[in-house]
Amino acid sequence: MRTRLCTALLVAALTAAACGSAGDGEDSGANTSDAVTLRMTWWGNPARAEATQEAVELFEERNPDIDVEVSPASFSGYYDKLNTQFASDAAPDVFQDDQVTTYADQGLLLDLGEYDDVLDTSQIDDGFLAQAMVDDRLYELPAGSSPMALVVRPSAFDAAGFELPTAETTWEEFADLAVEIQATIDDGGWALADSSSLPNHFQVFLRQRDRDWFSEDGSSLGFEAPDLVDWWTYWADLREAGAVPPADVTVASAGGDVTESPVAKNQVAMSIYGTSITLPNDEWAYGPLPNEAGNPGVYLMRSNSWAVNAETEHPDEAVALVDFLVNDPDAGEILGLTRGVPPNQSIAASVKDGLDAKEQQIVEYVEYLSQDGNSRPAPAPDPAGTRNIRSEMFDRYSQEVLFGQRDAADAAEAFVAEAQQLIDSGH
Amino acid sequence: MGRRPGHDFTRSRSGYVFLTPWFVGVAGLVLVPLAFSLYLSFTDYNLLGSPEWVGLDNYRQLFGDDDRYLHSMRLTLGYVVVAVPLQLAAALAAALLLSPSRRGQGVYRALFYLPSLLGASVAVSITWRALFDYGGGVNSFLATFGIEERSWVNNPSTVLWVIVALEIWRFGAPMVIFIAGLQQIPAEVYEAAALDGAGPVTTFTRITIPMLSPIIFFNLVLGVISAFQTFTPAQLVGDGRGGPADSTLFYAVNLYQQAFEYQRMGYASAIAWVMLAVLAVVAGLLFWTSRRWVHYGD
Numbered sequence: 001m002r003t004r005l006c007t008a009l010l011v012a013a014l015t016a017a018a019c020g021s022a023g024d025g026e027d028s029g030a031n032t033s034d035a036v037t038l039r040m041t042w043w044g045n046p047a048r049a050e051a052t053q054e055a056v057e058l059f060e061e062r063n064p065d066i067d068v069e070v071s072p073a074s075f076s077g078y079y080d081k082l083n084t085q086f087a088s089d090a091a092p093d094v095f096q097d098d099q100v101t102t103y104a105d106q107g108l109l110l111d112l113g114e115y116d117d118v119l120d121t122s123q124i125d126d127g128f129l130a131q132a133m134v135d136d137r138l139y140e141l142p143a144g145s146s147p148m149a150l151v152v153r154p155s156a157f158d159a160a161g162f163e164l165p166t167a168e169t170t171w172e173e174f175a176d177l178a179v180e181i182q183a184t185i186d187d188g189g190w191a192l193a194d195s196s197s198l199p200n201h202f203q204v205f206l207r208q209r210d211r212d213w214f215s216e217d218g219s220s221l222g223f224e225a226p227d228l229v230d231w232w233t234y235w236a237d238l239r240e241a242g243a244v245p246p247a248d249v250t251v252a253s254a255g256g257d258v259t260e261s262p263v264a265k266n267q268v269a270m271s272i273y274g275t276s277i278t279l280p281n282d283e284w285a286y287g288p289l290p291n292e293a294g295n296p297g298v299y300l301m302r303s304n305s306w307a308v309n310a311e312t313e314h315p316d317e318a319v320a321l322v323d324f325l326v327n328d329p330d331a332g333e334i335l336g337l338t339r340g341v342p343p344n345q346s347i348a349a350s351v352k353d354g355l356d357a358k359e360q361q362i363v364e365y366v367e368y369l370s371q372d373g374n375s376r377p378a379p380a381p382d383p384a385g386t387r388n389i390r391s392e393m394f395d396r397y398s399q400e401v402l403f404g405q406r407d408a409a410d411a412a413e414a415f416v417a418e419a420q421q422l423i424d425s426g427h
Numbered sequence: 428m429g430r431r432p433g434h435d436f437t438r439s440r441s442g443y444v445f446l447t448p449w450f451v452g453v454a455g456l457v458l459v460p461l462a463f464s465l466y467l468s469f470t471d472y473n474l475l476g477s478p479e480w481v482g483l484d485n486y487r488q489l490f491g492d493d494d495r496y497l498h499s500m501r502l503t504l505g506y507v508v509v510a511v512p513l514q515l516a517a518a519l520a521a522a523l524l525l526s527p528s529r530r531g532q533g534v535y536r537a538l539f540y541l542p543s544l545l546g547a548s549v550a551v552s553i554t555w556r557a558l559f560d561y562g563g564g565v566n567s568f569l570a571t572f573g574i575e576e577r578s579w580v581n582n583p584s585t586v587l588w589v590i591v592a593l594e595i596w597r598f599g600a601p602m603v604i605f606i607a608g609l610q611q612i613p614a615e616v617y618e619a620a621a622l623d624g625a626g627p628v629t630t631f632t633r634i635t636i637p638m639l640s641p642i643i644f645f646n647l648v649l650g651v652i653s654a655f656q657t658f659t660p661a662q663l664v665g666d667g668r669g670g671p672a673d674s675t676l677f678y679a680v681n682l683y684q685q686a687f688e689y690q691r692m693g694y695a696s697a698i699a700w701v702m703l704a705v706l707a708v709v710a711g712l713l714f715w716t717s718r719r720w721v722h723y724g725d
Contacts, residue, residue, distance in 0.1 A: 399670055
């Protein structure tokens with residue numbers, strides 16, 4: 001009997017050892033060498049992933065004692081995973097982010113202002129830095145800019161002799177133009193992409209009315225239901241006129257899947273479009289949005305930012321990596337416009353020559369916006385815990401209007417109420 | 428005699444030692460998380476901070492102040508009521524065809540069983556979505572009848588039926604069980620019925636169905652429980668967020684959204700526990716009605 005018990009114990013012990021060793025192996029691998037290991041993640045398309053990996057390799061080459069483990073991700077599920085990692089103390093040291101207030105509020109972000117010996121922000125415009133600050137502390141570093149633009153396919157205009165819209169074109173004239181162009185377009189194509197469910201496009205419209213997504217103190221929405229009704233009605237009229245795609249085409253790119261957008265599929269002649277998003281081919285040109293003259297709603301929106309985990313074991317190295325990605329000329333050249341035009345002005349100027357014609361247009365458009373009167377300062381970062389208002393909630397109500405399940409006035413009232421509830425629950 | 432208890436004790440002790448890895452697994456991966464989620468359901472927990480006790484607030488909000496939750500409950504109940512009987516009918520029909528022994532019958536059984544192995548997988552759901560979207564096979568097929576192309580998945584009024592179709596297509600698992608059940612029915616019962624002049628319809632309703640009723644009941648309970656938990660097809664054939672316009676907001680999709688998109692882990696835990704309660708009630712009701720229509724024979 002004793003032998004049997006011993007055998008059993010031995011088996012149990014071996015099993016336990018086998019289970020244990022898998023985990024131990026990883027730790028000891030990192031500890032035996034002197035190398036510092038940083039973990040890093042971001043979302044984006046393959047072009048962005050490739051460029052970022054290449055830049056990281058250069059950083060590792062320059063800093064032989066730092067090892068960076070990268071995990072490129074797609075946008076869907078990115079925050080689900082990141083939040084779960086934070087909850088289990090396994091979040092990466094450096095990560096791409098676009099909701100600074102939410103994380104800063106929970107004390108999860110390293111205060112980058114305390115690392116000004118490692119991090120140089122002198123070449124970055126204050127308007128950018130302001131989009132990464134909470135309570136006057138810098139928690140993130142913007143990685144690029146993505147102001148809204150109007151992308152147009154000039155060939156669709158030339159054929160029928162239409163003039164391209166300008167900043168002086170009013171929204172009414174813009175709608176009329178779309179309807180006129182539609183008459184010259186074959187079945188399966190449309191004059192304009194439907195922006196009714198896209199929160200960043202709606203923001204430009206709001207800002208032209210001196211309103212915004214959120215009030216200045218972040219305690220409420222910065223607009224009222226009638227503003228939203230105007231927006232949804234504008235697009236509903238165009239849909240009725242056949243100048244924008246029907247609902248079941250438009251929702252294919254719901255939730256920000258840019259590969260499914262009408263521009264990516266070459267289905268439209270014009271679209272409001274973020275400048276950090278790659279265009280599918282060379283047939284497109286950038287221009288200003290309607291009604292921008294005098295009281296512009298567009299601003300130099302950061303596309304996303306680099307953040308450092310407050311619990312990182314190697315803050316100096318992590319901040320150095322962020323500094324390298326944003327301020328190093330070689331890194332700037334490798335990264336190009338994969339996160340929009342670089343926030344560092346001297347790098348933005350130096351990369352311009354190496355860009356193709358399409359990318360140069362983006363830089364020129366950003367330069368145009370930087371000139372006086374062509375854009376206005378960015379709003380403060382969105383209040384904590386409100387990300388879903390712009391991402392999920394706005395899309396959901398917009399779809400109910402798109403499919404005619406709810407009239408615009410009713411949906412706008414309900415949206416404003418639900419959004420306010422979420423803002424209030426975030427303290 | 429005095430040695431027997433000690434002997435047994437040693438024997439069972441080594442048994443328990445062998446059980447240890449399993450027991451550690453059950454405790455660590457099932458019991459502890461289960462208890463923790465029950466605790467979380469009484470808290471407000473956003474994953475980033477620490478849980479705050481709120482008593483019954485989550486449960487109160489579920490039934491008092493959450494239209495989307497009630498919508499997801501109605502949608503899922505409707506789906507269960509429609510999809511499960513249709514799937515069982517398809518499974519029974521296929522089983523009746525494939526039950527008699529014929530040449531090559533095994534090949535057909537394997538082929539019909541295959542979808543239920545693949546059906547819940549991510550790859551099939553994505554393929555299914557592509558089939559019913561613009562440029563998909565279904566549209567090309569319908570175009571031959573002159574039906575205009577449309578997106579069946581990006582339309583709130585049709586996407587649910589696409590998911591129902593996927594569920595029906597996965598009839599293989601209940602079919603295999605039905606085949607086994609059909610082969611248990613003694614041939615002499617059918618012979619006696621034939622001698623008495625019973626036609627195929629009478630034979631089916633008076634003999635096959637009653638004799639098969641324990642199997643039908645078994646498949647029904649399993650089907651209802653799994654249909655209640657439908658997640659993968661809803662997440663991937665729908666737009667992944669319950670859309671378009673909340674038309675694929677299944678119970679489990681709403682749970683996932685509340686947990687991971689809105690980071691309301693406490694609320695999501697409450698949703699999960701209500702699901703357990705609902706499933707228990709539904710299963711209880713099925714067992715209660717089963718006394719009237721399930722015949723176990725003698």
